[in-house]
Amino acid sequence: LKRLPRSFYTRSALTVARELLGKILVRKIGGKTLTGKIVEVEAYLGESDPASHAFRGKTERNSVMFRAGGYLYVYFTYGMYFCSNVVTGQEGIARAVLLRAIEPLEGIEEMKKNRGFTGEFTLTNLTNGPAKLCEALHIRREQNGADLLGKQIFITHGENVPGKSIVRTSRIGINAAKEKKWRFYIKDNQWVSKK
DNA sequence: TCCACGATCGGCT
């Protein structure tokens, strides 16, 4: 259960995106350990990507995206949700990989509590979306900029995902650059969001 | 200073 090294993250966003599939996201909180396998991601390529938060350059909100690889970029959206990204590449160049879905492994009871279900609960519904996984793992404003080589959130080696079970498609929920196939997910995994 | 809108989700038709 060793953390991935900085060198894993300082490569291109598309490479890191593909290779994050199958890795284990680990969240330590209140003496508990919550983990999940990364099954769906999207790459965002900064100034050269109209769909990226960093398309128009550096601002207060997106500044973490400009760091060297291996930090967490968390943003608040729709007035009520948080989404998280793994920052990749070199310092000064904004690149990130949005974590869209994980398959819950450890700490499922705690994740249920964090999600605060009112209606029907299903295991799939626990972490099958970017805002859902943040809620389940209690990732919020305070985790923006967290070092992925630190103690509270990190990523470890998981299973090797063969190329033939990786699907590459357009990104979801954006209006610009819809033609770019920068979304990657593990084929037939039930936590991958539909569409 | 203002204000339209968003890398979403859950409930309703």
Place this chain on the structure above:
DNA sequence: GCCGATCGTGGAG
């Protein structure tokens, strides 16, 4: 399939 919730952000003026 559609719509409302809810508010920080940043581009426009």
